[in-house]
Amino acid sequence: xxxxxxxxxxxxxxxxxxxxxxxxxxxxxxxxxxxxxxxxxxxxxxxxxxxxxxxxxxxxxxxxxxxxxxxxxxxxxxxxxxxxxxxxxxxxxxxxxxxxxxxxxxxxxxxxxxxxxxxxxxxxxxxxxxxxxxxxxxxxxxxxxxxxxxxxxxxxxxxxxxxxxxxxxxxxxxxxxxxxxxxxxxxxxxxxxxxxxxxxxxxxxxxxxxxxxxxxxxxxxxxxxxxxxxxxxxxxxxxxxxxxxxxxxxxxx
Numbered sequence: 001x002x003x004x005x006x007x008x009x010x011x012x013x014x015x016x017x018x019x020x021x022x023x024x025x026x027x028x029x030x031x032x033x034x035x036x037x038x039x040x041x042x043x044x045x046x047x048x049x050x051x052x053x054x055x056x057x058x059x060x061x062x063x064x065x066x067x068x069x070x071x072x073x074x075x076x077x078x079x080x081x082x083x084x085x086x087x088x089x090x091x092x093x094x095x096x097x098x099x100x101x102x103x104x105x106x107x108x109x110x111x112x113x114x115x116x117x118x119x120x121x122x123x124x125x126x127x128x129x130x131x132x133x134x135x136x137x138x139x140x141x142x143x144x145x146x147x148x149x150x151x152x153x154x155x156x157x158x159x160x161x162x163x164x165x166x167x168x169x170x171x172x173x174x175x176x177x178x179x180x181x182x183x184x185x186x187x188x189x190x191x192x193x194x195x196x197x198x199x200x201x202x203x204x205x206x207x208x209x210x211x212x213x214x215x216x217x218x219x220x221x222x223x224x225x226x227x228x229x230x231x232x233x234x235x236x237x238x239x240x241x242x243x244x245x246x247x248x249x250x251x252x253x
Contacts, residue, residue, distance in 0.1 A: 048083025055113035121221030158206030169195035
């Protein structure tokens with residue numbers, strides 16, 4: 001068999017939950033594999049805001065807690081990493097002259113810096129497609145009390161119920177036209193009239209909230225332009241992970 005086949009003797013796998021003081025972002029589901037004589041570390045950034053940019057660090061330590069020489073890294077590490085649920089870092093340990101045969105190593109992924117770059121007024125187009133969607137790109141919605149998806153649900157709920165009442169109005173109006181008894185005529189007319197009123201009230205309410213959101217995203221995007229030149233950055237506090245990815249590798253040379 002290929003001498004670079006990885007024989008995993010024991011694996012202890014945990015998520016490394018790193019954090020920033022002002023961000024809800026977390027690194028989770030850290031894993032690794034040996035592919036083409038290189039160690040590939042995968043991870044996810046969860047609970048992130050689309051306007052956040054991350055600085056990601058990765059280091060490997062051995063069983064003596066000595067940091068290994070991991071210089072030849074490529075992939076999703078360093079500055080300007082966007083939040084995503086599928087990230088990958090590749091380490092060419094052979095190029096760095098590191099021998100791992102029979103070693104127990106730990107891969108430590110950390111968020112060391114977070115910057116915010118809010119979007120401009122063009123994000124109003126997103127709210128035109130889906131109410132509340134553009135909000136996520138003009139400010140950090142993770143710190144707001146009312147989330148954008150709540151606005152989406154309210155607008156769709158109001159408009160949806162209004163459309164439902166429109167169908168009810170048409171149904172009762174057809175029955176009104178076919179009714180013979182005076183009591184049925186009055187009953188169906190009143191129901192059709194009430195459903196028609198509900199159609200206008202709920203549909204216009206939903207449309208008003210939708211339009212207001214588009215206008216707000218446009219205004220917020222315009223006010224964000226100066227902030228895009230001086231974006232907010234904050235450093236995460238010192239973090240010593242208590243949950244690590246550890247594996248014993250047996251890789252021959």
